[in-house]
Amino acid sequence: MPKLLNTALGSLRPSGIRRINALAAQRPGCIALALGEPDFGTPAPIVDAAALSLASGATHYPPNAGTPELRRALARYMAASGLAYEPDEVVVTCGATEALAATFAALLNPGDEVAILTPAFGLYESLALMNHAVPVPVDTEPHGFQIDEAALRRRISPATKAIVLCSPGNPTGCVLSTGSLDAIARLASETGIYVVCDDVYNRLVYTGGYARFAALHGELRDRIVVVDSFSKPWAMTGWRLGWVAACADVASEIAKAHQFTVSSVPAFEMPAAECALTCDPAPMLEAYRARRERVMAALRDMGLPLVEPAGAFYAFPNVGRFGLPSDAFCERAIEEAGVALVPGTCFGCEGYVRLSYCVADEDLDEGLRRLASFVARLSDKDA
Known part of the structure; x- marks a missing residue:
């Protein structure tokens, strides 16, 4: 009988973010607004x-x-x-x-x-x-x-x-x-x-x-x-x-x-x-800034409460009003709308989802349209 492995590692869960990204990859045409990875190439x-x-x-x-x-x-x-x-x-x-x-x-x-x-x-x-x-x-x-x-x-x-x-x-x-x-x-x-x-x-x-x-x-x-x-x-x-x-x-x-x-x-x-260290990242920052404005406007139009993000390239809207656990919300968004977000449970905060806007403009805009349709359908069911 082999000795026990490191019990500390046994208590760890695989990355929830990567799980969502894998689910998105299995759904043809899904737009992933999940990973925090810049869409730009290295200068x-x-x-x-x-x-x-x-x-x-x-x-x-x-x-x-x-x-x-x-x-x-x-x-x-x-x-x-x-x-x-x-x-x-x-x-x-x-x-x-x-x-x-x-x-x-x-x-x-x-x-x-x-x-x-x-x-x-x-x-x-x-x-x-x-x-x-x-x-x-x-x-x-x-x-x-x-x-x-x-x-x-x-x-x-x-x-x-x-x-x-x-x-x-x-x-x-x-x-x-x-x-x-x-x-x-x-x-x-x-x-x-x-x-x-x-x-x-x-x-x-x-x-x-x-x-x-x-x-x-x-x-x-x-x-x-x-x-x-x-x-x-x-x-x-x-x-x-x-x-x-x-x-x-x-x-x-x-x-x-x-x-x-x-x-x-x-x-x-x-x-x-x-x-x-000598390269100015300002052009990428300005692109993120423009995307941030579009994301905040879109989420407001969807009626999703949001604390304004002042940095990074994430938005963290509250989706609690739909009565769905954030994991279920994100899984359904992938399956029903073809857009991937990260559930708040990955960050120790239920009732929220993370949206990454460090993606190509056309993907971001289409992803926001899909999310808006999904949110509208959930709202209609609640009405």
């Missing part, structure tokens, strides 16, 4: 830099934490937005996913608690469980996806090791207010918990008033971890390139977890990553 200068790097022989082992040139470039890049990190406080990772995995491995001991602001990307819960820690959801839905300090404090215990925030957020697209960030800062200052900032959407902001936690509360840099990625702003999802920045003591432990998990990112990609 040509970045691709050219990778090709040149390969041609010049960058096919050998690089330094584990990234080339000195890229780490210096990332430090300069972050400094421009008010984040003060030295190159040796930066670790280049295989996307934000591996950055978060290495961070959790460095921070967590079995039994530690991780506060997660929900609705949230399911990766945070899964990584906590993989490290034999305890994910603790902090529900922000009653407060317009902002933080109520009293509610947050009720979810914090002596076992809390870290809190994870994502602003702009996935799935809501909401930007945490200064008041919300200040509430987290007060708690971190009092308790010493770490603040893990998933900042992968920080270049995709459409309204004023955006502030990054690490820039606003640099006095807490000894307990802040910043995670960022090339995937979203530069349409580089398949490159699997990201980075993490933290004070030297924490960064060195994250670098260990990174080294013993993946060794390094591919050598030839790092010059391309340097190039990306």
Whole structure:
């Protein structure tokens, strides 16, 4: 009889987002507004830099934490937005996913608690469980996806090791207010918990008033971890390139977890990553901005309540009035209307669905028409 496998992995559920995408793929002609993947190609200068790097022989082992040139470039890049990190406080990772995995491995001991602001990307819960820690959801839905300090404090215990925030957020697209960030800062200052900032959407902001936690509360840099990625702003999802920045003591432990998990990112990609930092993603941002306006107008016309997304490329409308679980709503939308959305249960928030507008304009417009027809049919049945 073989020994038991890792019980932490046994408790994990496969990605609900990927399940929906697979269902959509089985329905001929279905338009998927499900994945958070830019429809644009990677800008040509970045691709050219990778090709040149390969041609010049960058096919050998690089330094584990990234080339000195890229780490210096990332430090300069972050400094421009008010984040003060030295190159040796930066670790280049295989996307934000591996950055978060290495961070959790460095921070967590079995039994530690991780506060997660929900609705949230399911990766945070899964990584906590993989490290034999305890994910603790902090529900922000009653407060317009902002933080109520009293509610947050009720979810914090002596076992809390870290809190994870994502602003702009996935799935809501909401930007945490200064008041919300200040509430987290007060708690971190009092308790010493770490603040893990998933900042992968920080270049995709459409309204004023955006502030990054690490820039606003640099006095807490000894307990802040910043995670960022090339995937979203530069349409580089398949490159699997990201980075993490933290004070030297924490960064060195994250670098260990990174080294013993993946060794390094591919050598030839790092010059391309340097190039990306010099490329302006504004044209893609403006396309997303125009799509966002169309999505908000369409959802309003459908009568679906929505907290206005200020960033990222998601809308998170409330579909609770139809009396359907969000999973059933999305499954029926695929089968009956040929449009795929992600149920709110994937993010720990029932009664909502996530709509991604990082798709081609014609697909977005047709997907919105199909969704409107589906919603109208559901409304007629309720009448």
